[in-house]
Structures are given as structure tokens and as C-alpha cells.
Amino acid sequence: MEKLTRALSLWIALSAENLGITMSPGTGKIVDEANINADANEIKACLRDWSEMLQEAHKSVGQGWAVRAMAVVERMRRALGEIVDSISMAVQPKAEYLGHGLAMVTPEKIPEAWSITLFSEELVRGGGCSFILSSYLRKLDKALRQQGGGHMWQIISSGKPGAQGWVVEVPDLMSVQAETYDRPTILLANSLSGEEEVPPGVVGVITPDAPDVLAHISVRARNLKVFFATCFDADEFENLGRYIGKAVDCKAAGDSVEIHEIDGKQMGASVMDKIGAALSNVKISLPTPAKFSRFAIPESGINPDVTPKVFGAKSTNIVAARRILPDWVETPRSAVVPFGVFERVLDHCDNKDIAGQYHQAVKELHKVNEPTAHLRKLQGLVMSLSAPAELQDGVRSALRESGIIADGELEGGEWEEAYRALKGVWASKWNDRAWYSCKKAGIGAEYVQMAVLVQRLVEAEYAFVRRPTDAPCDCCCVPGGGNSRTWVFMGAAGNPHGESFLRERRRDVRRGSGGAR
Secondary structure (H helix, E strand, C coil): HHHHHHHHHHHHHHHHHHCCCCEEEECCCCCCCHHHHHHHHHHHHHHHHHHHHHHHHHHCCCHHHHHHHHHHHHHHHHHHHHHHHHHHHHHHHHHHHHHHHHHCCCCCCCCHHHHHHCCCHHHHCCCCCCCHHHHHHHHHHHHHHHHHCCEEEEEEEECCCCCEEEEEECCHHHCCCCCCCCCCCCEEEEECCCCCCCCEEEEEEEEECCCCCCCCCHHHHHHCCCEEEECCCHHHHHHHHEEEEEEEEEEEECEEEEEEEECCHCCCCCCCHHHHHCCCCCCCCCCCCCCCCCCCHHHHHHHHHHHCCCCCHHHHHHHHHHHHHCCCCCCCCCCECCCCCHHHHCCCHHHHHHHHHHHHHHHHCCCCCCCHHHHHHHHHHHHHHCHHHHHHHHHHHHHCCCCCCCCCCCCCCHHHHHHHHHHHHHHHHCHHHHHHHHHHHHHHHHHHEEEEEEEECCCCCCEEEEEECCCCCCCCEECCCCCCCCCCCCCCCCCCEEEEEEECCCCEECCCCCCCC
């Protein structure tokens, strides 16, 4: 464990040094400094928490120590992944631009295409001790689980129960989002984010990744009775490869999973096939997209009874709840950036060039089989939008009227950070899961609008998470730490569509070991 601490310390130092080189002569910033600072703070918090765990272990390893240590390791793994992903996303487009440009003008046609594709991956694997830390985390994960930090298997969805299907290996679940399997299939997915859909025809998913039980795919798997399990033992997961191309039966057996080969003729139609057949003739009727009304609405203007609505259910529910709750139950002050604001900002004269590129990219998106690059382009264009003065004035006015900010707040750098968060919500319209979900449902992009609920996070000693009724447990709470300000209320995790939160961020925010951000 002390080796992990040394590796982590060295990795932090080298990462800070590498990420500090954020400027490229003549081209500006390579990596967003705001992302760098956030990632650096997260890694420092991981090191601080791990050092505390080591000091406690030197005295005595009490009951629950391994569980808490596993939480720190999971946080390290997430932080490592976020940093690696941010560097890759920043560097790879430039590597492809330069690489393909050089290949066109050099007689030897170098660099070769494969080296261009792998450039950012090799960069992050070879620098900053990321590979070393990843290896230590993998070994430590197994050791902690053996010490009582968790079982080698986690059953997220037991299926109907279990599952029978042909085993197919995929590098990641996102790569098969557009696939439809014509026979019951159990996927061995080497990685997943938790935001994916279950592809049609899939009756089971086994992965070494550990998504949250409230992640989108976890909820979908339980609702669809799809077997979904995480295997934390890398060797055991690798051994599952012997079933690739074969029909198997897999089911939960206590804290483990039993898998054995069967005759493929024994299997019937999958749950997804039955649902697909039942919904084949269903027609979706969509409302007309909302027109622009105003840039922001204070809480006093959020009327749950008015129609047509220019904001989503979260905005109306929080106001409706306040009407019936006793005075001693406090709820956060709210304001909303309603439907139609994004479209008005996009059409503003300051964003004329971006709007042209945006509409062209939307047209091109419908013509491609692999949408990932086009979706990233659309997200980048949304994040490049300038803020009209009317938007800034409208948002500040609504937040002041709602008591969310005081005079003089949300100026300068504070506004830039808040506007970046607002654009992030708008850009989420073009994430992979949203695109695939809408495409499968036959919903055009022009019908998808985003309203943004704005709240100041309530400073609380404990954070409570109320889970949907189909989740394994009903309710949990964890102590808050540092200067964290959180408010998670019933329903926030259960419905990912329609509205999102723009929340105030604080310096030196620390998450509890099992808490939710």
C-alpha cells in the first residue's frame, strides 16, 4: 500500500508538470485550464484521503476499513480516467490534423495511419505514471476485496432470473449502441460508462467496470430484466473468453455467478424481442417545440398549473412541493432558463458563424453510420457559443429576484464558469446515449429542447439520496465534507430527461466516500 502512495505522489507531480504545458506556440491553449485545476484538486483529495487510510491502517485495521479503502480506490480510478480522457480529447484532434497533413506532403507517407490513431493513447499511457498507477489500482482492488472490501462479483440486475444467450465480446458497450442482435446475446463488455442503452437482442451484460446502481444502464437492465453483472477479478473475466461464440446459461449464485455451456436450441425469444414486437406499431405523438419566451424565469414566475409549459417537471415539482410542505422543511430557491433559450442564443448575430456550422453538422449527422465524431463536433460548437448581453442580464436578474445570488455576484470569472456549465447542459443533447435513444424512438433532433433548473446548493451536514423504487435499496445518507454544498431530492436521479441542474461550485469540494456529486 505504501508503494501505491509513492506511485500516486509521483504521478501527481508528473501530471502537474505535464499538464502545466498548456500552451502551443501560435495556436493557444491545448488543454482547458479550468479542467486542469478541477482534475488536479480531485487527485490531491484522493492522495489526502489515501494518506489518512494508511495512517489508520498503521494503528489498526478495524471493521469496515477495507470497505472505506475501496471507496478511495474507486475515486482514484475515476479521477485517473477523467484526466486521461480530457488529455486524449484535447490532444487527439490536433494529432490527427498534424499527422494526416504531414502524411500528405512527405514522400514516405509518414506518420502511418495507425500511429496517428494511437497517438493520444500512447501519450497518456507513457507519461505521468498513469500506467503505473493503473496497475497498482488493479492489484490493490483485488487485495482489498479479499480483505472484505467487497465480493469478486456484483449483481446489478438478476435478469429473469439469469440469462441464456450466445456470448459476444465487445471492446466497449458504446461501440455497439447502433447494433441489433438477431438472437439472444450476452455481451462481455470490456468497458462501459453507465450512460449506454441495452442494445436490442441483448439479454445479459458482464463487465469488469462497476457502474453505479442508479446509472442509466443499471436502471434499464433491471426494468428490461436483462442480466447485468460486474466481475472484479481480472483473471476470471479473462477466462470467460472461452465461451465466446457459444451458447451459455448464466445466473446469480449467492455472491458469485454460475456460467455453463448449453445447447442453443433451448433458448426462446429474448425480452427485448418481445418488447420490440409489441411496440412495432406504436406511433409517437410529439408536441410542437416551445417558442422563446424570456431568457430566465425567477421562482415567482414558475407556475406549475400554466400550459403550455416552457420548463420541465423538476421546476414545477419543486415549487409544487413547497406549497404543501410545512415551513420547517426547507427547499432550495430556484430559477429556470426555459425552453427556447438555446435556440435564441444560437440564432443571435454574435453566433452567426457557429450557427451555420451547427446546422450543417446536424444535417451531416443523419447521413453517417458512426456518429461519435459528429456528436463531439456538435458539442464543441455548443460550447463555443457567445453569451448575448440580454442572456447575462436576464439570468442575473432572475437569480437575484429568486434570492439565489446577491448584487455583485455572478460577474467576471463567476459568470464565465456558470455559462460554461449552462452550455454543458445544452451540449448534453448531443451525447451518445441521447442520440441513440432518440434515433431508436424516431424522435428528430428538432424536437429535443433543454430547460435548465438553477439552484444554489444547500450547505448540509449530511447528503441523502432517495432511490427509485426498482433500486436494490431504499435510501442512504453519507456525511458531507469540506465546503461541499449538496441538495439531492426525490426524483432527481430517476428521470434523466428534460431538465438538468446548474449548480454553484465551491473551492476545495470533497465528496464523502460513498456520496453522490
